[in-house]
Amino acid sequence: MKIGFAGLGHLGSAIAQHLIAEHMELTVWNRTTGKAAGLGVPVANSPRELMDGSDIIIMNLFDSDAVDVVMNGPDGLLSGDCRGTIIIDTTTNHFERVLAFHEQARGHGARYLECPVLGSIIPASAGKLTVVVSGEKTSFDEAKPVLSKIGSTLYYLGEPALATKMKLINNLVLGSFMATCAEAVALGEAAGVERARVIDILLSGAGNSMILSAKKEKLVNEEFSTHFSSALIYKDLHYLQDLCRTMRRPLFIGSTVKEIFAMTRSREIDDLDFSAVYRIFKEI
Structure with a gap:
């Protein structure tokens, strides 16, 4: 073939x-x-x-x-x-x-x-x-x-279109988890806990997830070579907003998360891995 x-x-x-x-x-x-x-x-x-x-x-x-x-x-x-x-x-x-x-x-x-x-x-x-x-x-x-x-x-x-709609819904979870984990890591550091230890504790508790496990080394080392970019998750969440509009449904969390990833665009880091959203929270 x-x-x-x-x-x-x-x-x-x-x-x-x-x-x-x-x-x-x-x-x-x-x-x-x-x-x-x-x-x-x-x-x-x-x-x-x-x-x-x-x-x-x-x-x-x-x-x-x-x-x-x-x-x-x-x-x-x-x-x-x-x-x-x-x-x-x-x-x-x-x-x-x-x-x-x-x-x-x-x-x-x-x-x-x-x-x-x-x-x-x-x-x-x-x-x-x-x-x-x-x-x-x-x-x-x-x-x-x-x-x-x-x-x-x-x-x-x-x-037709059902697979695409499901993928966009999946990426609501993906983007939301990544943004939440990034904010939690930045908050833990700001509170005085070493970054690697914050991540280990989160992985032992409520933050235990495939997403945080996959992005642990990137966050620890601040090495954000691209596996999946912020530009892509921003695009996907924009498509999801369009879907919710046609369904006459609000998109509470996804809309907020989309604007968080929009900040990577304004800082010109949206071509990096989407775990680099950590930098947005670290700057606060």
């Missing part, structure tokens, strides 16, 4: 490298071609070229604007012969725009699966992400062997 892979950011690169390690036949494309260096696989010159000869296309892009360009641009995936090809989109999209992507793919004879993933670089490197899927069941069944290389847990939700 020939797989085309578009998008070699932090998470995309981790997924692609794992698929290569699993001996899957990959051709890759990235807007910045240098990110493909060292993968040891063919590099396409455009999304259209990536589509040619691929049985499955995997996308991992920043947002729905990027997906739109890669799918519908002059040299986009859908500009070539894509009949029968399955497009697996692991991007966290806007819940309304993802519906258009389903229709656009169908209109060109391709099959689109929205497959946002839960998890970051470390589980991605081991093929242990969680994948939430919406789209046609027959396409999901056909793509399952590839999806199972990406994630150890798959949830098939079926109805």
Whole structure:
């Protein structure tokens, strides 16, 4: 099976490298071609070229604007012969725009699966992400062997946009936990307790969570190389606000957390790992 892979950011690169390690036949494309260096696989010159000869296309892009360009641009995936090809989109999209992507793919004879993933670089490197899927069941069944290389847990939700909505809801918890843990660490330090000890105590009590465990070393060492950026969680919480508006529901915690991560933008640290939100609280 020939797989085309578009998008070699932090998470995309981790997924692609794992698929290569699993001996899957990959051709890759990235807007910045240098990110493909060292993968040891063919590099396409455009999304259209990536589509040619691929049985499955995997996308991992920043947002729905990027997906739109890669799918519908002059040299986009859908500009070539894509009949029968399955497009697996692991991007966290806007819940309304993802519906258009389903229709656009169908209109060109391709099959689109929205497959946002839960998890970051470390589980991605081991093929242990969680994948939430919406789209046609027959396409999901056909793509399952590839999806199972990406994630150890798959949830098939079926109805278009439902997987995207669930991912945004998941990231309400993700962003809120990270912001709360960061504030708690900064408060503990300000109260006079050593940072590493604050984190250990939190992990032994109410702060015991996958998120704090995963970010412990980053917080202790203030080393915020990017696994999942503040820019991404800010974008996702903005999409979630749009979802709640259409549902006529308030978003109390998520709206506040979004504005906390907006402060990383004003300080120009939003390209760092989202655990760097700790710096916002430390400055107070």
